[in-house]
Amino acid sequence: MEAIMNNERAMRFIAPTLFGVAMLLIWEVMIWVTQAPVYLVPPPSVIGSQLVQDWGLLTSSLLITLQITLTAFVCAVTIGVAVAFLFAQSRVLEVSLFPYAVVLQVTPIVAIAPLIIIWVDNAFVAMVICATLVALFPIISNTILGLRSVNPGLLALFRLNKATRWQTLIRLRVPSAAPYFFGGLRISSGLALIGAVVAEFVAGVGGTRAGLAYQILQSGYQINIPRLFAALLLVTLTGVALFVIMVTLSKLALGGWHESEISD
Amino acid sequence: MNSNAQMAPQGGMRGADPSPGEEVVLRAQGVEKTYPNGTHALDEVNLEVRRGEFVSLLGPSGCGKSTLLKMFAGIEQASSGEISAYAQGDESMENPSHGMAMVFQEATLMPWSRVAGNVRLPLDLAGVPKSVSTPRVNEALNLVGLEGFENVYPRELSGGMQMRASIARALAVQPKVFLMDEPFGALDEFTRNRLDADLLDLWRQRGFTVVFVTHSIYEAVFLSSRVVVMAARPGRIIADIPIEGPEVRDEKFRVSKPFIEYCRVLSDHLARANQGEC
Ligand SMILES: Nc1ncnc2c1ncn2[C@@H]1O[C@H](COP(=O)(O)OP(=O)(O)OP(=O)(O)O)[C@@H](O)[C@H]1O
Ligand SMILES: [Mg+2]
Numbered sequence: 001m002e003a004i005m006n007n008e009r010a011m012r013f014i015a016p017t018l019f020g021v022a023m024l025l026i027w028e029v030m031i032w033v034t035q036a037p038v039y040l041v042p043p044p045s046v047i048g049s050q051l052v053q054d055w056g057l058l059t060s061s062l063l064i065t066l067q068i069t070l071t072a073f074v075c076a077v078t079i080g081v082a083v084a085f086l087f088a089q090s091r092v093l094e095v096s097l098f099p100y101a102v103v104l105q106v107t108p109i110v111a112i113a114p115l116i117i118i119w120v121d122n123a124f125v126a127m128v129i130c131a132t133l134v135a136l137f138p139i140i141s142n143t144i145l146g147l148r149s150v151n152p153g154l155l156a157l158f159r160l161n162k163a164t165r166w167q168t169l170i171r172l173r174v175p176s177a178a179p180y181f182f183g184g185l186r187i188s189s190g191l192a193l194i195g196a197v198v199a200e201f202v203a204g205v206g207g208t209r210a211g212l213a214y215q216i217l218q219s220g221y222q223i224n225i226p227r228l229f230a231a232l233l234l235v236t237l238t239g240v241a242l243f244v245i246m247v248t249l250s251k252l253a254l255g256g257w258h259e260s261e262i263s264d
Numbered sequence: 265m266n267s268n269a270q271m272a273p274q275g276g277m278r279g280a281d282p283s284p285g286e287e288v289v290l291r292a293q294g295v296e297k298t299y300p301n302g303t304h305a306l307d308e309v310n311l312e313v314r315r316g317e318f319v320s321l322l323g324p325s326g327c328g329k330s331t332l333l334k335m336f337a338g339i340e341q342a343s344s345g346e347i348s349a350y351a352q353g354d355e356s357m358e359n360p361s362h363g364m365a366m367v368f369q370e371a372t373l374m375p376w377s378r379v380a381g382n383v384r385l386p387l388d389l390a391g392v393p394k395s396v397s398t399p400r401v402n403e404a405l406n407l408v409g410l411e412g413f414e415n416v417y418p419r420e421l422s423g424g425m426q427m428r429a430s431i432a433r434a435l436a437v438q439p440k441v442f443l444m445d446e447p448f449g450a451l452d453e454f455t456r457n458r459l460d461a462d463l464l465d466l467w468r469q470r471g472f473t474v475v476f477v478t479h480s481i482y483e484a485v486f487l488s489s490r491v492v493v494m495a496a497r498p499g500r501i502i503a504d505i506p507i508e509g510p511e512v513r514d515e516k517f518r519v520s521k522p523f524i525e526y527c528r529v530l531s532d533h534l535a536r537a538n539q540g541e542c
Contacts, residue, residue, distance in 0.1 A: 153372035156339040160366055161386045161437075171385075175376045257376045257417050 042226040050226035051233065058215065058227075062234050065196055065211040068124070069238070072131030073192040077185070079132070080139025087140075088147040088173070105137035109195060113202040123205045130202070131195030135188040142184030146177025179258045182250035189242040197235060212238075286314045288350065289441055289473050290336050295345035297331050297499075305331045307498035309345070318467055318474045320484040320491045322530065324538050328499025329477040330369055333443050336475065337366045349441070363440035365433075367447045369477075371426035373418040373433075379405070380414035383433045397436070404432040407466070408459075424451045428459075435466075442474045449479065460486055464513055481534065485526045486518060493530065495537035503533045 024044045030036075031043040038046060051058065083101070087094035113130045120126035150173055158168050200213030210218075212231050219228035254261040290313040297306040306328040313319050321329045334340040335347050349364065365386070373382045380401055387397040405411050408428040418426055427450050434442065448456040464487055467474055478484050484491045485507055493503040507526055510517055517523055 151372065153368055153370055154374060156334070156337075157366075157368070157372055157385075158389070159339055160337050160364070161389045163389045167389055171389075172374075175374065178376070254376075257419065259419075 039223050039225050042229060046226050047229040047233065051230040054227055054230060058212070058231055058234055060208075061210055061212045061215045061231070062238065064209060065193075065200065065213065065235070066238065068127045068131055068196040068199065068211065069193045069242075071128045072135055072195060073189055073242075075128065075132040076135035076139055076188055076192060080136050080184070080188070081143055081181075083140050084143035084147060087144050094144070101137060101140055104133060109134050109198055110202065113199055117199075117203050123203050123209065127196060127199035127203055127205075130199035131192050134195030134198070135192035138184045138187040138191065139181075142180045142187075143177055146180030147173045149180070150176045179250075179254055179260060182246070182253060185249065186243065186246045189246050190239055193235070193239050193242060286316065288312045289315050290350075290475065291346075291348045292332065292335070292342075293346045293348075295332075295335065295342045295347060297328065297335065297340065298343045304498040307500045309499070309501055311492065311501060311504075313473060313475060315473055316471050318464075318476065318487055318489045320476045320478055320488040321494060322478060322481065322484045322491055322534065323494030323499075324496050324534070325479075326499075327494040327496035327537070329494060330445050331499065333366065333445050333475060333477060336441075337364060337443055339366075363437075364443065365435075365437040365439035365441075366443040367427075367431050367434045367445060369445040369449070371418070371423075371430040373426055373429060375418055378415050378417055379410065379421070379429050382418065382429060383436050385433060386437045400436050400438070401432075404436040405429075407435055407462070408432045424455060427451065431459075438470075440472055442472050444474065445477045446479065447476075448483070456483070461514070463487065468512075481527050481530045482518070484530065485523055486513060491526075491530060493533040493537060502537055505529065505533075 028043045028045060031041060042050070083097075087098065109130055112133075116129050117123070117126045120129060154172055154176075155168075158172055163171070196211070197213040200211040201217060204214065204217070205211070206214055206218070212235050215231040216228055216235075219225070219231065251261050290311075292309050292311045295306060295309045296304075298304050309328075309332060311332075321332065323329055331340060335342055336349060338347075338349070373379075374385070377385070383401045383404055384397050387400065402411070402414075405414065408431050410425065410428055410432060413421065413425070413429075418429065421429065427447060431444075431447055434444075448459050451459065460483060463474075474487075476484075476487060478487075488507050491503075491505045491507060492501055493505070494500065495502045505526070508522070510520075
């Protein structure tokens with residue numbers, strides 16, 4: 001025990017796991033004691049067996065949600081980086097367009113999702129657009145911030161050595177922006193998932209194209225609370241997985257040099 | 265900088281006393297500088313640096329030494345007056361564009377690039393092929409005593425080592441004109457003296473022109489063929505003193521009579537510069 005407590009890495013993993021298991025046990029016991037009905041709060045064991053029972057249905061829904069999330073995430077990163085580079089190249093463009101990026105960011109997606117779904121025939125495309133809109137802003141703002149926060153001394157050095165605009169961009173601005181960009185990725189990947197779930201709620205596409213959010217909605221209507229929890233669990237795990245992937249990517253890219261990623 | 269001895273001297277003896285009428289490579293004519301925030305950094309500076317000279321700028325903090333150096337490098341623009349640099353020539357793939365290199369007051373290394381990558385940067389930017397740049401990078405690293413640190417990130421170096429990497433980056437350019445802004449300020453006395461001597465050797469062998477900023481009177485006298493004393497608020501030149509030293513300056517020069525006399529003169533000028541400030 002002492003050894004584990006002293007090992008920071010092991011503790012980081014073991015401590016939250018123990019806490020989680022303890023909470024699940026308490027939850028199970030509380031329901032057993034209070035005899036709360038399953039249609040209000042199901043115990044973890046029931047949720048688990050429901051997950052196994054509905055595995056086929058839920059995983060195919062998970063795939064749909066993942067498809068929307070990942071497509072939107074890729075779109076957001078591509079568009080976001082492109083916009084950030086444009087803004088960084090032209091001050092006029094940034095000054096005239098950035099306020100609208102902010103408007104886009106502060107407008108609640110639930111409020112405009114119905115419009116998008118009416119305007120765009122293909123439900124999948126409509127949902128991807130919604131999720132992209134949610135995930136876009138952190139990429140734009142972080143990448144711009146990064147492209148602009150270049151060490152002035154290094155900029156002078158590049159100028160002294162007659163670096164071209166392109167050389168300065170590739171060899172100086174892009175690496176300087178990388179830590180900010182990866183910070184943006186972390187936020188944006190989570191937002192893409194949230195955007196996908198919201199879009200699914202609004203679109204309400206069922207049948208073979210039903211995503212996890214639709215399953216949650218349906219389970220609610222049918223008072224199939226264990227399935228609702230099982231779907232919820234999958235959404236959460238997806239979000240966590242995305243986060244972990246982004247952290248790993250960032251570590252791979254910056255691990256050698258950036259303060260935030262240097263493990264001691 | 266310890267492999268100098270093996271290098272064949274090029275172009276004969278240079279420097280210690282430039283013959284008058286030699287080509288001017290840097291010139292500031294009535295140069296003033298006011299920064300956008302209103303700071304009047306320099307007032308009416310006139311300075312000529314001839315080919316092969318070793319000129320030190322000596323003065324209290326904030327008197328505009330870095331500003332003047334940056335204007336010579338073309339990084340800052342003069343508010344009025346004229347700066348000219350005649351360092352051009354020899355434009356080829358092997359000899360990057362302008363023949364001017366600057367060592368900044370801070371190491372200014374790219375944190376994402378290893379030492380070798382940082383030192384290679386000016387050559388890469390000039391499109392020098394790897395086959396040419398690699399030996400030059402290695403040579404420069406040897407000169408500053410950083411051999412074996414090629415594949416280390418800057419954050420893994422001490423402050424003094426970072427500064428030496430930064431000097432190596434400037435050396436790799438094989439500049440005609442070398443602008444150095446307190447390059448050894450972050451080093452201990454012993455290392456500083458050693459690098460001073462090595463720099464002097466290199467200067468004698470290669471015959472480049474040096475403008476060197478320092479706070480140290482001893483360093484200025486030891487290195488320079490001319491010391492320019494500046495005062496602050498506003499930054500201006502108050503004295504311009506040629507240093508006549510022996511052909512080869514070594515540790516003996518540091519304790520010689522003329523050396524001490526020069527130090528006394530400069531110290532008087534500096535005292536005057538500091539008085540004017542308050
Ligand atoms: N980028 C800048 N913007 C505004 N003011 C500046 C800037 N750089 C320098 N200054 C001001 O100009 C004056 C001269 O600065 P400079 O850096 O040239 O001094 P210095 O002689 O190199 O000093 P030190 O010996 O401390 O390095 C100072 O008063 C400083 O505050
Ligand atoms: Mg300075």
